[in-house]
Structures are given as C-alpha cells and as structure tokens.
Amino acid sequence: MGKFLDEYKKELDNESMQFMFLCSKSDLHMLVEGYKKKCNLPELARLGALTLVFGYKRLFMKICANVEKYSNEFLELIKATENNFALLENWVIQFISKIRDDEARKLLEEFWQQRKTEFDLQNFTISQLI
Numbered sequence: 001m002g003k004f005l006d007e008y009k010k011e012l013d014n015e016s017m018q019f020m021f022l023c024s025k026s027d028l029h030m031l032v033e034g035y036k037k038k039c040n041l042p043e044l045a046r047l048g049a050l051t052l053v054f055g056y057k058r059l060f061m062k063i064c065a066n067v068e069k070y071s072n073e074f075l076e077l078i079k080a081t082e083n084n085f086a087l088l089e090n091w092v093i094q095f096i097s098k099i100r101d102d103e104a105r106k107l108l109e110e111f112w113q114q115r116k117t118e119f120d121l122q123n124f125t126i127s128q129l130i
Contacts, residue, residue: 012058019056022108024098035066038073045077046091052129053092053115054108078126085124089116 020028031047034040044067051060067074081088092112099105119128 008058012062015051015056015059016062019051019054019059021101022054022095022099022104024095024100027095027098031063035063038070041067041070041074042077045074045080048074049078049081049088049126049129050091050095052126053088054111057130082125083123085119085121088124 020031023031027047030040030043034044034047044063048060048063051057051063064071064074096105096108096112099108
C-alpha cells in the first residue's frame with residue numbers, strides 16, 4: 001500500500017506542477033488559498049472543471065478534498081456546465097488566453113480544439129470530461 005500511495009503522491013505532485021505552470025497569478029492564488037473561503041467556490045469549481053478538461057484528475061480530487069465541507073455545493077457548481085457547453089468553453093478559452101508561455105498556450109489551444117470534438121455538445125454532461 002505504501003508504494004501505491006507514494007506513486008499517487010508523485011503523480012499528484014506532477015499534475016499540480018504542470019497545472020500551476022499554466023495558471024494565471026489569480027488562478028494560482030485561488031488554487032493554493034481559495035479553498036479556505038466558501039465565497040470562492042464558483043472560482044474553485046471553474047478550476048476543478050478545467051483540471052478535468054486537461055486530464056488532471058488527481059488534482060481535481062485534491063480540490064474536492066480541500067472543499068470537503070462544501071462538496072455538495074462545489075459539485076453543483078461544476079454541474080452547471082451540463083447542457084451548457086458554452087459556459088465550459090468560455091472557462092477554457094479564458095484560461096488558455098492567460099497562459100504566459102506562448103508555446104504552452106498554443107499547445108493547449110490545439111489540445112482544446114481536438115478535445116472538444118470528443119463531446120456531444122448538444123447534450124453535454126460533466127461525465128464526458130472523465
């Protein structure tokens with residue numbers, strides 16, 4: 001069990017560093033400190049949805065753990081994207097536009113264009129991200 005947990009923690013650390021590299025200063029602050037205040041739940045839900053879009057599932061679980069006492073509200077905010085793909089796409093486009101590294105921004109723009117072809121846009125559900 002110890003080896004599994006060590007491997008999971010290593011993967012979580014890798015995901016966290018990769019995602020933090022992409023974050024704007026305000027998103028980074030929200031990710032690191034935002035879970036301490038309930039009023040930040042909408043922003044944390046946005047970041048949670050983005051972690052799923054970009055495949056950072058361990059980081060999503062970490063965010064869920066951080067907002068544990070507000071988990072129902074947090075998940076409801078993420079579910080607001082169901083049948084509202086435009087909301088999710090807006091979050092993604094805004095996030096990508098704030099990436100400071102030009103090469104990373106280009107790669108994520110390409111990734112997003114490919115990724116959204118996988119979704120049923122008319123009947124979008126959050127489970128399509130998983």
